[in-house]
Amino acid sequence: MSTTNLTFVSAHILAVALGTPLMYLVLIISKSLLLRQIVPSAFRHIPGPPSQSWVKGNLGQLFNPKGLPFHQRLVDAYGGMVKVYGFFGDEQLYISDPRALHNIILKDHDAFEETSVFTETNKVIFGPGLIAVTGDQHRKQRKIVSPIFALPELRRLTPVFYDIGEKLVSVIEREINVNKDSVFDMSEWVGRTALESVGRTILGHSFDPLDSPSSNPYTAAVKELIPTIFSLSLVRQFAPFLSKLGSPSFRRRLVEWTPNQAVQKVKEMSDAMHTAAMGILKSKKEELGKREENGVDDMAESRDVISTLLRANEKAAFGEKLSDDELAGQITVLIFGAQDTTSSSLSRMLHLLASHPAIQAKVREEIRTAMGGEQRRLGFEEIMGLPWLDAVMKETLRLYPPVPFVRRTAIKERTIPYSKSGSLDDDEITAVMIPEGTTIFVSIAGSNRLESVWGPDAKEWRPERWLNPDGDIKEVVENKVRLPGIYSGMMSFLGGSRSCVGYRFAQIEMKIILATLLSKFTFAATRDEVVWNLSQIISSSVRTVNNGEVEEKKGLPLIVQCAPNM
Numbered sequence: 001m002s003t004t005n006l007t008f009v010s011a012h013i014l015a016v017a018l019g020t021p022l023m024y025l026v027l028i029i030s031k032s033l034l035l036r037q038i039v040p041s042a043f044r045h046i047p048g049p050p051s052q053s054w055v056k057g058n059l060g061q062l063f064n065p066k067g068l069p070f071h072q073r074l075v076d077a078y079g080g081m082v083k084v085y086g087f088f089g090d091e092q093l094y095i096s097d098p099r100a101l102h103n104i105i106l107k108d109h110d111a112f113e114e115t116s117v118f119t120e121t122n123k124v125i126f127g128p129g130l131i132a133v134t135g136d137q138h139r140k141q142r143k144i145v146s147p148i149f150a151l152p153e154l155r156r157l158t159p160v161f162y163d164i165g166e167k168l169v170s171v172i173e174r175e176i177n178v179n180k181d182s183v184f185d186m187s188e189w190v191g192r193t194a195l196e197s198v199g200r201t202i203l204g205h206s207f208d209p210l211d212s213p214s215s216n217p218y219t220a221a222v223k224e225l226i227p228t229i230f231s232l233s234l235v236r237q238f239a240p241f242l243s244k245l246g247s248p249s250f251r252r253r254l255v256e257w258t259p260n261q262a263v264q265k266v267k268e269m270s271d272a273m274h275t276a277a278m279g280i281l282k283s284k285k286e287e288l289g290k291r292e293e294n295g296v297d298d299m300a301e302s303r304d305v306i307s308t309l310l311r312a313n314e315k316a317a318f319g320e321k322l323s324d325d326e327l328a329g330q331i332t333v334l335i336f337g338a339q340d341t342t343s344s345s346l347s348r349m350l351h352l353l354a355s356h357p358a359i360q361a362k363v364r365e366e367i368r369t370a371m372g373g374e375q376r377r378l379g380f381e382e383i384m385g386l387p388w389l390d391a392v393m394k395e396t397l398r399l400y401p402p403v404p405f406v407r408r409t410a411i412k413e414r415t416i417p418y419s420k421s422g423s424l425d426d427d428e429i430t431a432v433m434i435p436e437g438t439t440i441f442v443s444i445a446g447s448n449r450l451e452s453v454w455g456p457d458a459k460e461w462r463p464e465r466w467l468n469p470d471g472d473i474k475e476v477v478e479n480k481v482r483l484p485g486i487y488s489g490m491m492s493f494l495g496g497s498r499s500c501v502g503y504r505f506a507q508i509e510m511k512i513i514l515a516t517l518l519s520k521f522t523f524a525a526t527r528d529e530v531v532w533n534l535s536q537i538i539s540s541s542v543r544t545v546n547n548g549e550v551e552e553k554k555g556l557p558l559i560v561q562c563a564p565n566m
């Protein structure tokens with residue numbers, strides 16, 4: 001270890017021992033200033049925007065709710081490998097280059113882990129579930145959790161998704177008949193639907209039976225959590241240090257004493273989620289115990305995913321089993337992994353279909369033809385095989401991924417290839433050495449829109465690109481270089497060992513909800529200006545200007561009317 005590193009490690013221990021955030025701050029600043037004097041930047045040849053502030057670098061722009069255009073500009077102006085700045089001049093990389101992503105996500109995935117900022121805060125908020133753990137603990141959890149999302153398990157959930165979709169249709173129909181007001185905040189409705197879908201299918205528990213015009217307090221609070229966490233993005237960067245500060249009870253006190261509304265809100269939600277998860281776990285365990293006592297061994301009746309998970313955990317070898325805390329952590333993680341993502345995507349699809357009436361009509365026609373002119377539930381294979389519905393979903397997830405970027409930390413030094421000019425030509429390949437400790441932004445939205453991968457119309461919403469000449473489903477668009485994404489060669493569900501475990505669940509749920517809605521209703525845009533905001537997961541709001549004052553309110557107003565009879 002070099003003298004500089006030794007000094008840094010000793011000072012780090014001293015800072016933690018003294019437990020003073022101020023000391024830690026001084027330490028980070030001194031380290032970054034000192035190292036930059038001694039060691040030349042590994043990224044001095046990498047282009048990027050100037051740092052906006054000495055303290056925050058570009059983080060203020062990268063974590064800004066209005067920062068989506070900035071993210072796109074980074075790719076358009078500087079290419080697939082971009083240098084951005086973190087706190088106190090810390091150099092980070094913003095990557096959309098397909099070859100580099102292939103190495104980070106697949107080939108060298110062991111060297112690029114979730115950031116400790118992400119895992120440490122997730123551990124505090126959600127408990128030790130999949131998004132809060134790394135290394136062997138992550139591998140162990142993934143081994144138990146992944147099989148619960150296998151196709152046969154998901155096929156069994158189809159009737160539950162239909163129940164929920166039909167409930168949504170009936171409540172909207174009732175509202176149209178009673179109020180004659182056909183403008184609905186569809187982000188609110190699909191948000192409630194998504195939470196109910198997760199609750200009923202994953203937990204066997206109904207959070208919001210969709211039978212009242214306004215959502216219940218739990219649904220409203222759940223919706224608020226992700227934007228509130230995002231509003232704390234900059235403070236969150238200090239989480240790895242804070243997580244080592246004193247004992248757990250001291251850290252808890254520290255949070256309780258923090259005079260910040262957002263922190264208190266997150267704490268309350270996190271406590272409520274933990275209590276709910278433990279309660280659900282207890283009752284599911286009792287239910288399983290009773291079944292065993294009564295000699296009922298098959299799971300045919302318990303359609304929820306958590307019961308399947310508990311059963312798999314019981315059967316797991318000693319050492320592979322998850323603790324109760326880990327099981328409760330999966331419950332909260334799955335609720336949040338599934339809720340805002342699918343509701344963001346459903347909202348975006350409805351908004352795009354409302355703005356493209358000809359495509360909306362094609363999808364409706366396709367669904368109704370498959371139904372054979374009557375109102376009936378399509379089977380799993382039938383609905384998954386509808387080409388236009390599939391194309392609309394793929395194209396929307398490609399162009400507007402609900403999670404536009406994730407971050408990684410290099411836990412080992414690696415040299416990775418990338419294309420300097422952004423072309424896919426082998427002659428243009430160069431490489432960058434990424435030192436241990438470097439923070440990386442994996443640009444999901446940026447890579448999903450690369451002209452070099454998707455063609456000159458990459459930034460257009462064109463569902464037809466996902467149809468074969470005979471009108472059948474195209475699984476992947478043929479590219480010279482494929483992105484390392486698990487889903488149809490795009491990055492929306494990421495790829496590799498930390499790809500989305502729920503990506504098939506999401507597809508089935510969204511297709512059933514969308515098909516049920518489109519077979520009954522038409523959707524049209526209002527005159528409102530809808531804007532899409534960067535949060536950890538993208539969400540919509542309506543922008544109005546009154547006497548020069550700009551106001552924004554969450555929502556997605558759409559005109560909903562009963563479609564002409566079949």
Ligand code: HEM
Nearest residue numbers: 130337338341342345403406492493494498500501502506
């Ligand atoms: C349109 C819907 C969805 C999108 C776009 C999406 C996207 C993603 C992305 C990008 C990641 C990687 C996060 C990271 O590495 O930091 C992820 C992970 C994850 N997703 Fe999803 N997701 C969706 C739906 C779901 C659903 C429905 C579930 C559960 C039923 C789910 C559960 C998870 C979990 C547990 C992880 C963590 C996996 C791990 O770290 O091993 N997601 N998702």
